[in-house]
Amino acid sequence: MSSDSVLRRCERECRNLATSHYENFVIASALLPRQLRQPFYNIYAFCRTADDLADESPSPAIALERLSEFQDQLHATFAGHPPENLFLPLAQTIEQFSLIQQPFDNLLSAFRQDQTKTRYQTMDELLDYCRRSANPVGRILLKVAQCSNPENDSLSDEICTGLQLANFWQDVSRDYEIGRVYLPTDQMEKHGLSDKSLGDKTTPLALKVILRQQCDITERYFQRGLPLAKQVPSWFARDVKLFAHGGLTTLHAIRNVDFDVLRVRPKVSKVRQFSLVARAALGWL
Structure with a gap:
């Protein structure tokens, strides 16, 4: 051959x-x-x-x-x-x-x-993980789109970190089942939340409080990163908006179940996903 x-x-x-x-x-x-x-x-x-x-x-x-x-x-x-x-x-x-x-x-x-490493003591530790698990993808894609520079890289990092964090808050139960906890230990201790409680069928109030705070913090990552869409070619801006709004929609799904992520995994419906893609394609996001 x-x-x-x-x-x-x-x-x-x-x-x-x-x-x-x-x-x-x-x-x-x-x-x-x-x-x-x-x-x-x-x-x-x-x-x-x-x-x-x-x-x-x-x-x-x-x-x-x-x-x-x-x-x-x-x-x-x-x-x-x-x-x-x-x-x-x-x-x-x-x-x-x-x-x-x-x-x-x-x-x-x-x-x-x-x-x-299956536990993270502080948010700084978790963000270091995001820096390596999520942010590199955005930086690689910026290079392919030929619009990589320090400012754009930083904005991309905000969106990619937001996506990784949103995934953590969505999948608390799934991650616990495979032995991983991405909720910072110091926050869990502050609210009296034990690892064992993450295996419950309903979500303790303490976990809901933590997730409410974390979803608010994560939303700000997307808000800080979205200006990237104004600084890249129009064809790539559609993808930037799709990723960011997809993350925001995940946060909405978590809020929509009242942060009860142990009882039910928050999901973005396929109809909603296709709607996001269509709106991105038409420039309506």
Whole structure:
């Protein structure tokens, strides 16, 4: 098989992986210029695969081993020797848009941390995790959109951190089931909330109080980041607004169940999701 055929096959695999997941990242790609969709798929395939290695491996030890191998493949790719898998089209994207390795390293660092660190003492600790687990994706996409600069990077960080935090507050119960607690320990102690209570069927008042405060704080991340939409090309502004409003809609879903996240997982309906995409496409967000 020729090298060009191998590249085309690997690109198809990245595209199939991306389009098989119903997530904002993939839906957002529909709003992109056609020539940028494959680079977005290549980046998504890297992020999705790393996330799956971290969360779907049989044990933390095996996850760390697999992530280490994945890190080695990333190093080889930036050194000009990509393996014939998702890294082959990713190498094309790296070269085309002069991407640097640090954001990719940061993502893998966060995924490895999830295998060994399951509690966060303070909000500062949690924000450091967000800096590596979420913010790098926004910075990579800004490079692809050719509008990366210190101000835009900072605004993107606000939105990405907001998305990560909103996901934490939405998934308190799910995370607890797999042994992770992202609520800062000092806040839980302040309100007399124990880890054990996170396994209850109904949400204690103390947890509702914490979540109400955290949702208000998280909303301000989106508000601070939304001006990014005015500083990037119009085609990319639609995606920026979609991500930010998607996060705000998640916060609304949490509030709509009165913060009772242990009884029911707050969800954004598919109708609401499609509405957001349509409004983004039409420039109505």
